[in-house]
Amino acid sequence: MSYQHAEDNWFAAILIGFIALAVLVNIWRARRGKELYIRRIPGLDAIDEAIGRSTELGRPVTMIPGLTAFGVEAVQALTIFKYITKQIARFATPMRLLTANATVYAVAQEAIADAYNEAGRPDLYDPDSVRFLSSEQFAFASGVAGLMQRERVAANFMFGIFYAESLIFAETGNIVGAVQIAGTVSFTQVPFFVAACDYTIIGDEFYATSAYISREPVLLGSMVGQDLAKISFASMIVGGSLISTFLGTDHPIVQLLGKPQGWQPFVEWLSQVLGR
Amino acid sequence: MLFDTTQLVVALLWIAGAFALAIALIPLLGTLPPRGRFALISFVTFIAGLFFAAEFFLPVGEDNKNILTDPFQKMQGSLQVITALSLGLGTYGLVRMHLRNAIQRRPQWGYSLVLLVAFVVMAFFSVWNTMAEKGLFGLKRTPLLENAFTLLFDYTLIQLDATMFSLIAFYIFSAAYRAFRIRSIEASILMFTAMLVMIGIVPLGKLISDSIGLPAVQTAEMRTNPFMLENILYNLRLPQIASWIQETLNAPVQRAIEFGVGIGALAMAIRLWLSLERGIN
């Protein structure tokens, strides 16, 4: 039940090759200027709604990338924060972006300044609105909680990678009556976000949100390629289940689809079928 | 013995030479234009990935090995050494920051001092302890080491660690009361499932089901005839419901998540391997 090498079942190599090709070809297409389609996920409507409500109240908005270290997720979280900042800049709603990582802090400052520029309101950018609180988990959490309570924030956006400290953010947000939207790929924290936030963007949706906003070709192409992979997985599952039902669960085609050592029986079966 | 000493000297010379080469290359690397830098980084990234990928994909012989299988251990070991160096980098950053706090007498510099003292003392005993284990440099375990290490490790670090982890229980409880709201269909499904699972997986679930008189065992007859009243009642027991939720409803959800995460991770690996990822390199 494990693969030491691709030779254990060449199907593994074929499948990986297919996924790699699907991703790379679509990235290439996107880079060539092809407009790839990504659906608008409901989470974005939730974000817009939360922005709307906070502008009515006129109180500040907080954005928290959690303990996310600088990497793919941090870049994508910042893309979303930039989008939110551009929207609220039109109504001059104040914002606070609170980080626990020095690199993310530096990049975030740049991104938020850009956002105000692009919204045509560079005058609104206040360097103090992006803050580095602490790199220690609970010190950061209590810093965020204190700020949220003092400023009675109207909306709280949490995007990135989160651990147990997310509970403290979500609870404080609830106490001050903020609209809360979370988005994370950390599945262990998702249940608590769903219970405590108004809307939660889950797993791959997080990448899709950022791809939808940024139109970044690499991300878009990759999302489309991954979709092809998912569709092929789903069709193998449906097709394989039917073969299992009608021809038995040890049919060579079924063995080929993922079973280690499943290649040999399939080849033998295939040559038999073709030979006949 | 003599042979061993010569071998040691040779090894040290090799290492000194490697360091010299690494330092000599720095000014040379400094002359690279930005484009060349990116190309170099991408090249190294690609080659490092290629080795591990090829070990997996190349055909194997009778002994289930290919030409890269034996060097794999050493390559993976080198990877581990570099990872350890990068962990050292984190420590270096931490110490640097607090040293600066302490020297410049920034606010709360006293705590930085506490941190530094704790770091130095623990590092001393930890390195001594590890070396004594390996018998390096003739170091031995002495009563001082034993006692100090027990105090610092077993009764301080471990206690603090366990307590830090356990704080979350309080936060969950307070959030349960004040933040976990049944505000939408999805939150209702989630909370309802969670409550069923929380009661069904502990012995209380069995106690409740027993006390309202649901059948305690599933007989062979009930198994073959699922629509029997007894079987339906048996399946309504809290432990059975919790089990069914976890094994039949939860397992496919987790598998769908696994597939999504797995495909995503593979796509990300390919992007990183070929240096296509934006904003990272």
Place this chain on the structure above:
Amino acid sequence: MDWLIEFLPSSVERVNVWIGALCTFAIYSILYRENPFYRFFEHMYIGLAAGYALGPYLVDVLYRYWWEPIRTEGIWWLVFVVPFGMYLYFIYSERYGWISRIVIGALIGAYSGLAFQMFSSRYLPQLHSALTKPLWFPPNATGEIFLSNIFNNWIFLIILISVMVYFTFSFEHRGAVKRTAILGRWFLMIGLGAMFGNTVMARMALLIGRVYYLLDSWLMFRVGGG
């Protein structure tokens, strides 16, 4: 009276236990409010943890995977690993900062290369398992298969596919697909609910372990159960 004599920190071991209890209370004091006592122990904790890591991670790893193979197996090319690995430390340099990215690149590349075996071993058996769930009594049934198994197989397939549909993004969700996706999100909530319940249990158990330490080791009460 006997209990009190035993309880007091009169031996080395009891002193240690008392220190352990002190650490526990110091950290818990944050639950009351932020205070210098907590901050002191928090910083001590970070310092100790960082100091401890030096021994095992640097000495163990460097000794075992670098020094030993060079010395005993004579694998000379390994000597280059540490000097070039040290390029990482350029990360704080303005001028040569980019050089550290060569090493980071090597790490990223290696982990990407390792992803292929991981993908095959972890996900393909799961794929295979997902499609060997017959939707009716199959022709080669080995062992007993009950109607309830078939029923559960149907549920498994429906949930798996609908959650997977929910996580597709490259086409418009409308009509039946949209309804499937909404159903998928609801099923997802069931899985998340199971995670919720289990996570709560884990967090509570850790707290219970701590309270158990205080009662059992420090106060020396015999704790019940069974």
Place this chain on the structure above:
Amino acid sequence: MEARSIWERMMQIDRRILYAILAVNIIAALMARVAIEPDIPPPVKRFYDTIEALQPGDMVMVSSTWSAGTLAENQPQFEAVLKHLMRKRVRFTIISFAPPARDISHRLARRLTEDFGYVEGKDWAHFGYAPDIIIAVKGMSEDIVQAIRQDVRRVPIAELEVMKGVKSLKDYKLVVDVTPSDTLTYWISYRPPNLKILYCPTSVMAAEAYTFLDSGQILGMITGAKGAYEYERLLGIVGLGTRFINAIQFSHVLIIVFILLGNFAMFMQRRTSAS
């Protein structure tokens, strides 16, 4: 007006009072001397049956990577599993992938083996700390003497009596992974194809593992301290799981009650403020 202030005050209750309620609940439940029989879930039963089917002298690898942070979840599992293995007179070796985990598991195993007359080196051994799990598992699948070299007491592996007739992981019947972190992925990915896996995760990771139980990538699972209690009942022993179980289940009841209470208070508050 009066009613409204009650709901509002209920919502504004000081968090420290909540913390105290939880602490008191746990202390009381730990002191309570009631025992409720558990219902044995199928993964625990399969775990038990798999070990029960072993023959005396079979080899089992115990991968123990937990330490203080998750002691309350993993120690009960570790103890119950070791006791079961020794009751079956099975040979076993332990390996850790985190440094503190080595110290804890070695000390604990030493204490437990004494009661069963197990001799270190002859009936069991501890392979110490292996910094890299991929190297260790892949290496041990080929040749344990090469991959590990010395046990935790610095005795060469080749000289250990317990390793007689054992060359690699292929000669093992089982691996039991007691862990608070993602070590399972590596065991699944790099073990020899026929080595079976039993899993002892902390409860946090239990829900995710059901997909592996379904696919047969792991054969059985003990969920945290609660699972250890069920296992202890199967073995007929009293261990840490038995001591913890009341506190676990009553904390569940408390949480459920407070979730409902919080929602009810908010609902009433909204209703009264609306009217």
